[in-house]
Amino acid sequence: MDYTTLAPNDRLVSGRVVQKDIGVFHIKLNPNSIRADSARISSDNCPDNFCIDELKIGQEVTVFLLSPKLNSGGLWYASLLLAVEDNPWFTNIVKRGEIVGGTVVNYHGYKTAIIRLDHPYTGLEARLDIKDIPNFGTDISDFLLIGDLVKGKICEIDIGNILIKISVNELLEELEDKELEYREKMLNESDRTEHLPQPAQNKDDAITSDDTKTLKDCSVLIIDDDHDFTRELMLWLKSLGATSMICRTPEDVKLRLNKHSFSHILLDYQLDQSPYFKQIRSFLKNIPIPVSIMTAVAYTDIKSEKLNSWGYLQKPLSCDNLMNWLVSGEQPEYSDSQVFDPIWKNSTRTDEVLCKVNRFLGELCEDIGSCAALWCVEEWKRKFSIRAWFNLLREDMLMLQPSCQHTAIRTATSSGTPIALPLYKSGALEKCAPKEAKHVLAWPLEVDGKTDRCIVCYSKKEFSKTQISKIQHNQSRMLDLVDWLQLTRYLDETETFAAMGRVAASSLHEIRGVASPIVQSSVRLRAKAKRISSLSKTEIMELQEDLRMLAVSAKTLERTAKANLAHIQLERREKFRARTNIKRVIKLIKSSALEKEIRIITELPNTNLTTSIAPTPIEQPLLNILTNAIDHLDKDCWGTITVTVEFHFEDDPQRPLHIYIEDNGPGIKSDTRENLFTARSSTRGIDGVGLGLYLSRNLLRSIGGDLLLVKSIRWIGTTFCMKVPVKINS
CATH class of the missing domain: 1.20.58 (Methane Monooxygenase Hydroxylase; Chain G, domain 1)
Known part of the structure; x- marks a missing residue:
């Protein structure tokens, strides 16, 4: 008999217990239409309050048959959990597209995790393949641990094999589409009640324009591996009525082009640092769609490649140039006169140290026979700022700064090894070089295990071993200056917090x-x-x-x-007021949220409850949790943080004020959850000291409150709850 054709009702059979072992028991089945002789039930497929030891030999038991054991002569695997009237297979609630959650309980090979689903799907297990999670790898146990909570969409149902498959990626796409739709709606409204971030201005690859034209007939395929830039470009196109999609690999490009029609294609030239660009270029050359290369590399450096007569748009992009190309195919004339504001704003104290850095660069150039040098640092992902320079113009530095990520600077800091190049191959570094310079050297600096600083030297001749040896000799002075700059920056930040x-x-x-x-x-x-x-x-x-x-x-x-x-x-003489103080804390982290385009939602009560204690033991944990949430949210995930206040005077009279902080970040793994509030346990790896949540909980407990982890679902988000003692303000 083909068991894959069985209906769920046919799988409900009864029998008598004939054998008991540790964690498993066997039953001899009564005559049935399936011709199953016996069944094996493990403790995993029994209710939580069920005890195998209490079963008696010969006791009648009803079970739900799952699948036959291969070459076993009528032995089936069965479930006691599903032998109930509200079995999800009986009630037909198992439907494709439904959102379900559960816990990782096992693995099936290297590429599939077994998920035990939550209510109302109690008793069911689903499979989650590695291709259906937002990571790329070969072993799913590298990304999901036993005990991790997950949520996804049902993407496949096999009733014959009692098999469900779920996809986290499909759920994330749906949530991202909803968030994008909301943000687009809010961008068109002048009066907004929430803290909705605007696209960054005067930053790398920023797009700014007052143009009121629309691009309703345009459908643009964006091929770029820069998450920050593509999101901003997508928002700008949407604001003008155009539709757009983002691809990052050749497989994505082929899939999108086969399923959708596009009027234009924007291709990032820097993809040639991997094999992707050549594959994509080979695929696109036979497609009759206008293509334009986006790059910070000078036009003279790539026009000789004859890229199938494609267009050329120079980064940082100009809205007017992009608009003209989309509307009429017009190619812009470029000038090097664009000037951008520096990313880093220095204090007086920092300026004093940078003066010493400038003098050091001059001494270094004199020592190694170099004609010019600059010092830059990666402030955040792919965003560099030029801090100091010698024998170079400030205007040139401001122009170069947004393009640092497209030069040997980023390659050197990423690889941690010095890179020497002829000047004509250095991209944007050539534009600001002295006339006599012919070669360039990017020298990365490693501090505390992190390589985020770089010194660039220009030379008339190719860099010799003697010059490189002298740079190594000066490396200790470089690192001393790095330490000094870090100290002054720390002082600046400390004084800022002191004022707050x-x-x-x-x-x-x-x-x-x-x-x-x-x-x-x-x-x-x-x-x-x-x-x-x-x-x-x-x-x-x-x-x-x-x-x-x-x-x-x-x-x-x-x-x-x-x-x-x-x-x-x-x-200490102040009183914590729920609405007032929560808003004050949110104001502190607003700039950090805007920087990563994170939307902050507040659901606060009308009543401004007050505590009998000072604000600090409540504000500090709230600030710490919000800061952690911002740190764990990537700019390309349309991050949201929701702060909700609820009152529980009846069920929690001692701590009736509950402050929930929910984000849509990557979630916390099960092994980290176990020691989350333990000292020296950090969710930020080497970047954290592991004291934030530990001190936050202790601060709240010192005033009679508490801090709890409500839930944390992988790739969906985390929710914390602060419980605070209060009294109503008359």
């Missing part, structure tokens, strides 16, 4: 503890420097000046800590 009054008292005591030894050490070192006879007079003066600046920085750090402690003492 949002740094925890425990952290400030640690700052003071660190600052005092720095001050004492600097004083001793300055005294010793006067007795060093082996150094020249100039070198001793430089050393004393360096130590003086270190002492000033340390004293500033100590002064900042004292100011914050004084502010917190004043805060």
